[in-house]
Each structure stands twice: as C-alpha cells, then as structure tokens.
Amino acid sequence: MLYGSIEVGGTKMICAIGDDTGRILESCVVATGAPEETVPPMIDFFKSCTDKGMEIAALGIACFGPVDLNKNSATYGYITTTPKTPWINYNIVGAFEEALNVPVGFDTDVNGSLLGEVTWGTSKGLTDVVYLTVGTGIGGGIMSGGKLVHGMMHPETGHILIRPLENDNYPGRCPFHKNCFEGMASGPAIQERWGRPAYELKDRAEVWELESDYIAQAVMSYILILSPQRIILGGGVMKEQVLFGLIRSKVEEKLNGYICTPEMKDLDSYIVPASLEGNQGIMGGLKLAIDAL
Amino acid sequence: MLYGSIEVGGTKMICAIGDDTGRILESCVVATGAPEETVPPMIDFFKSCTDKGMEIAALGIACFGPVDLNKNSATYGYITTTPKTPWINYNIVGAFEEALNVPVGFDTDVNGSLLGEVTWGTSKGLTDVVYLTVGTGIGGGIMSGGKLVHGMMHPETGHILIRPLENDNYPGRCPFHKNCFEGMASGPAIQERWGRPAYELKDRAEVWELESDYIAQAVMSYILILSPQRIILGGGVMKEQVLFGLIRSKVEEKLNGYICTPEMKDLDSYIVPASLEGNQGIMGGLKLAIDAL
Numbered sequence: 001m002l003y004g005s006i007e008v009g010g011t012k013m014i015c016a017i018g019d020d021t022g023r024i025l026e027s028c029v030v031a032t033g034a035p036e037e038t039v040p041p042m043i044d045f046f047k048s049c050t051d052k053g054m055e056i057a058a059l060g061i062a063c064f065g066p067v068d069l070n071k072n073s074a075t076y077g078y079i080t081t082t083p084k085t086p087w088i089n090y091n092i093v094g095a096f097e098e099a100l101n102v103p104v105g106f107d108t109d110v111n112g113s114l115l116g117e118v119t120w121g122t123s124k125g126l127t128d129v130v131y132l133t134v135g136t137g138i139g140g141g142i143m144s145g146g147k148l149v150h151g152m153m154h155p156e157t158g159h160i161l162i163r164p165l166e167n168d169n170y171p172g173r174c175p176f177h178k179n180c181f182e183g184m185a186s187g188p189a190i191q192e193r194w195g196r197p198a199y200e201l202k203d204r205a206e207v208w209e210l211e212s213d214y215i216a217q218a219v220m221s222y223i224l225i226l227s228p229q230r231i232i233l234g235g236g237v238m239k240e241q242v243l244f245g246l247i248r249s250k251v252e253e254k255l256n257g258y259i260c261t262p263e264m265k266d267l268d269s270y271i272v273p274a275s276l277e278g279n280q281g282i283m284g285g286l287k288l289a290i291d292a293l
Numbered sequence: 294m295l296y297g298s299i300e301v302g303g304t305k306m307i308c309a310i311g312d313d314t315g316r317i318l319e320s321c322v323v324a325t326g327a328p329e330e331t332v333p334p335m336i337d338f339f340k341s342c343t344d345k346g347m348e349i350a351a352l353g354i355a356c357f358g359p360v361d362l363n364k365n366s367a368t369y370g371y372i373t374t375t376p377k378t379p380w381i382n383y384n385i386v387g388a389f390e391e392a393l394n395v396p397v398g399f400d401t402d403v404n405g406s407l408l409g410e411v412t413w414g415t416s417k418g419l420t421d422v423v424y425l426t427v428g429t430g431i432g433g434g435i436m437s438g439g440k441l442v443h444g445m446m447h448p449e450t451g452h453i454l455i456r457p458l459e460n461d462n463y464p465g466r467c468p469f470h471k472n473c474f475e476g477m478a479s480g481p482a483i484q485e486r487w488g489r490p491a492y493e494l495k496d497r498a499e500v501w502e503l504e505s506d507y508i509a510q511a512v513m514s515y516i517l518i519l520s521p522q523r524i525i526l527g528g529g530v531m532k533e534q535v536l537f538g539l540i541r542s543k544v545e546e547k548l549n550g551y552i553c554t555p556e557m558k559d560l561d562s563y564i565v566p567a568s569l570e571g572n573q574g575i576m577g578g579l580k581l582a583i584d585a586l
Binding site: 066080127140142144147149150151152153154156158160162163176177217220221222224225226227228229254256257258260261263 | 420438442443444446447448469513515517518521522547548551552556
C-alpha cells in the first residue's frame, strides 16, 4: 500500500509518495507562493502518480504553524494566524481531501519531524521525545507517553523566556516577545546580532558560546517540564556541529546534578542531531498518512 | 468496592479509604518521622479498617519526589534522592504491597493532585492539564493527552529558570540552581526575602507584584511547551487570592497575543485554584488505586 506525504514549508513544499517502511518512491518540490499558485502543481504531482499506477491510500501533511489541530473545531485543518499572509485561514486539509479523496492526517511540521524520527530514525520506539528545530524560526515537536502533544492547540516551544546573558546587548527580534528564545537565538537573530549569517561565523567562538547557552537554557526547561527520554536538535543553525558539545556541557552545568537518571549520565545519547538526513519531516508525513488510515 | 489512598508528605502522611465516586469514608493523619516509626501506624490504619469490614481492593500512593516511576527499573516504587534523608532509597510501594497484599498504584504527589482534579474536580474530563503547587517547594503534575507525564522520570517543573526582576536583589535559595523558579518564589524564599512568612505579608502589594511575575513567567513556559487546556494553581502560597488576578494579567501581557485560542480569551477559567478543598491529593490517590486494579 502507498501513502502520500507533504511537508508544508515557508520557502518550499515537498510532496512524496512512499510505503509503510518509510521508503520514498517518488517526490517533487514546489516553491511556496500563494495557495492558488502553489497547491495546483502539488495536486498534479499526486494525480500524475496515480496515472502511473501509484495510487495513495491516505495523505499526511506536516505543516508550518500555527495550525488548527482540534478535530471538533470548525476550522480544523486550517493554517491560522501566520506571518505568511496569503496562507492565513487557508483550509489546507480540505483542499487536498477534496482533490484527492483520501483520508488526510495533519500535524505541525515539527511534530511531523519528531514522528519521522521515532518511527524510522534512531529514536525509534521512544515515547517521550522533544524535536527542536533552530533555523529561520525556533519550534518544537513533542511526544509524551507515545502521543504527539496537542492540548489546547500545539506547543510553541520557541517562544519561552530565556535569560539574556549580561555580555549580550542584542535586544531580540521576536515581534511578540522581543527577547524570547526565538527572538534571541534564531538564524536571523544570529545574523542581525553579528552582522553575518551563521554559516559565515564558523570561526567565531563567541557566537557559538552564546548560542549554545540560550539553547541549553531552553533544553533545561524542556527537561524539567517534560522529562523526555531524548532531545533531538535539528534545523539550519544546528548544522554547526560544535554546538552539540557546548549545549551538552552547559545543560549539565545548569542542571547541576538535580536530575539523576541513566540518561543524564550519557548526554551524547540524550541530546542528539536528527538522524534521517533531512527526510524526517517527509517521512513523518508518511506516518501521519498511515495513522490517518 | 473500596480503595485505599495515601498522600505521602514531608510533614504528614494522610491515609484514607474511599469508594469509586471519590467519597472518603475513613481517614487518619500520621506525622512524618523516619520510615520505621511512620509506616507501621499507617499499615495499622488499613488493617484496622479491614477488621471493621472495610477491606480495600487496591491502594494508591501519591508521594513527594523524586521517586522512581519506571516499572522496568529495579528501584521502581522507591523514593530516591530526597533531602528528607531517612527516606532516601526507601521502597514505599514494596512496604505497603507486602503488608497489605493488594495492587499498589504509585505516582508523585503533584500528579496525584492533578488526577484528583481531572477525575472529581472542576477540571473533570480535561486531557491536558498542569497542576502547580507553590508552597514549601514548587512542583507540578502534568497530564498530556489524558496520561500523566512520566517520561524518563517525572517532571520537576519548579526548577525552570525564570528571569529575576531588576528591582529584586534576593539571590535565591535553591541548593541546586540558586535563583530558579523554586529558589525565587517558594514560600521559604518569600519569607527569606521579606523577613516574614507569606501569610504575614498580605498588605504588602510589592510582595505579590513580584511573586505573581515569577509565577506568570513559569506559567508562560508551561503554556508554550505543553499547550495545556487549563492550569491549576495550588499550595500554601496560592492561598493569597490576590495572586490569581495578578498572574492572569501578567500571563496575558507576557504572551502578548501570540496564542490565539478560546481558552486565552477567558483566563478566569484557564488559570484557576484547586477545586477539591485540599482533598485533591488524597482523592487522586483513590484514582491511582482504581487504575492499579
């Protein structure tokens, strides 16, 4: 049986067809414009696959937030208040349900990536996991007790308060909270603070010293509030590999021995990079499709 | 059918017998000393109830942490590293299982209180809830997707970092993290900062202005990370009723419109006091017993 998957991103849409082992058989990328120009070629991709004999039984959509995940809501399946204005109040689930006539699973992009990692990645089988992405924005997917966390909406873990360090005069750039975690530590915040994009700052130790402190502060909050079995760090900023070691040692320093578990004694296995080589989101979408069926 | 419940506290133990409607039929209180002097009279209570024809089918224990909740662990059911030294590595589940020969449910005190509130309190039926207690210490019970959050251990929500306010020179008193949330906002922190216990500071507006800011900062993190449907605030410090209004308005101010849900438009129903008049913990223990059976 085949399944469809869509990763809905701010710059590009990835569409794929795969099977229940997570194998991707066919995929395409569509640049993100307004819905009326972006969605039709995505639908065409799935229809052309059907014509080639690759019919999907269900579709999974992992989408940038905020989205409405409440199945009892009149706007379930909608993108809600996004800064990407053409997509405000867009019924993305409805659009694909109508065009393809299959069950559609729906969740946030970060929950999708988390689902990919716990289904087919090195975190397979874990039940309590945080997947944090640090890039253009900062967001987190969360699984607790084997279920993706939704609650009243879905987590927005990137906007928690961190303590700005004394030697950091950057005011932060979050339009809502100024110097929250995302406002201080996203890719654009790094670029604005230091005058260059993160990938041109590799040799500046002070950049990663500061960045790792803010990420470690957030990770400390996730550990204390969620008690996860593992924390996966992905996104463009985390491509700077030096961050992992710095974050691990700062988390240890900040927790200061308060949490005594086997996991805390092996932080190399506890705070880890994503394992699916950038495919965690689209593979998570496949799992959303399987679960929708 | 009858069930036993124990609320294990640092100053007292409450033992009770009740039914599956949450009604308490019989109870007793034992002052907390060392295990060898405290546990026998508790066992005697349940045995004397049996003699009176009130035999219990199962027992639930809601216990101060940290505790080992991992059923695959060799020390499941133990109190682990506690500052109450006679109880370090005490097998509390084993002690009662052996003495009473019934199934024993076990969780943290705060998860117990949460369970009481969602089973028999005004939060009945909710699936994603935070129960925070602000008293001698600060701790939180968490339910996500209808399940109590355990993960690698259990949440320790009281030790997250908050931002000390500029006009507050108090250094904090957490032995692990100095000025974490508990270090800055517990009952003993209030007393040490202002020179008097909280209940003697009712007319000092600046006390509650500061306290509510720290609690609101923590509540903001819980909202962003867990997306709960409700936050229940209990414990001795929360008896100061003026805190509720202050916390609600500061949470609104800090989130600054970022989370748009019906819940956020009605903070009086979102951030609420405990509803079971101090019985939430012992009633939660009954539910732990029912679930253990």
